Amino acid sequence: MRRIAPLAIVLSLVLSLGLVSFNGSAQNALEQLAKQQISQKTGINPNLIATLFVTKDQDQFVLAFVYINQAVMQSKLKPELKTAIAPFVGQKALLTLVVPTRRSFFSPLKLSFQQGALSYLIAADSVHPVADKFEAGFFEANTVRAGVILLPSAIDISQPWQITYDGSFSTTFSLSEAPAAQPPQNNSPLPARGFLFLLLQFILLFFLLPFLV
Numbered sequence: 001m002r003r004i005a006p007l008a009i010v011l012s013l014v015l016s017l018g019l020v021s022f023n024g025s026a027q028n029a030l031e032q033l034a035k036q037q038i039s040q041k042t043g044i045n046p047n048l049i050a051t052l053f054v055t056k057d058q059d060q061f062v063l064a065f066v067y068i069n070q071a072v073m074q075s076k077l078k079p080e081l082k083t084a085i086a087p088f089v090g091q092k093a094l095l096t097l098v099v100p101t102r103r104s105f106f107s108p109l110k111l112s113f114q115q116g117a118l119s120y121l122i123a124a125d126s127v128h129p130v131a132d133k134f135e136a137g138f139f140e141a142n143t144v145r146a147g148v149i150l151l152p153s154a155i156d157i158s159q160p161w162q163i164t165y166d167g168s169f170s171t172t173f174s175l176s177e178a179p180a181a182q183p184p185q186n187n188s189p190l191p192a193r194g195f196l197f198l199l200l201q202f203i204l205l206f207f208l209l210p211f212l213v
Helices: 005-016 024-042 079-088 192-212
Strands: 049-056 059-067 093-100 104-106 111-115 118-121 127-131 137-139 145-150 161-165 169-173
Touching: 024 049, 024 059, 024 192, 049 161, 049 169, 059 104, 079 093, 079 127, 079 145, 093 104, 093 192
Parallel strands: none
Antiparallel strands: 049 059, 059 093, 093 145, 104 137, 111 118, 111 161, 127 145, 161 169
């Protein structure tokens, strides 16, 4: 971990200077890359995964969501993690992971769900910690926090729905969509902007994947 820390510091400084912005197609591309990496390492169908990058003021973190079902229980997740989420199989629940790139404030109650014209807030009793505390507060950089969040009963999981954090950052979850295509391989030198995106992906997943598998 000591070798990675300086890279995280440099990247955090770059982000704070505004040289990289997670929005629009660039954010979507990065989230798809992270989703594919998680799927490949865990063996979980990418349709059961969503990722969301949040960078606002001093807060910078990645959110990863895994829809908990029997297929996830057959994946490469660590046995202790499977044991923790097993009671939520069949309950329309999301394993939710937070990985800050620097000390950041996170609250699970800032998450909300949208489907069609309706929006749903999260009730405190719908949040269940999996590892350490999973409640509003400051999370240290390069750590992983995990919890299970129950979806509102009105959400129809056969149809796409959106997950939004703090009213500004959102991603779409669809259990039935076709798996996203693998990003094209390109052996030519990456532009500086592309390199920073890949570097961020590497740093975040360096901490997330060891937690999962």
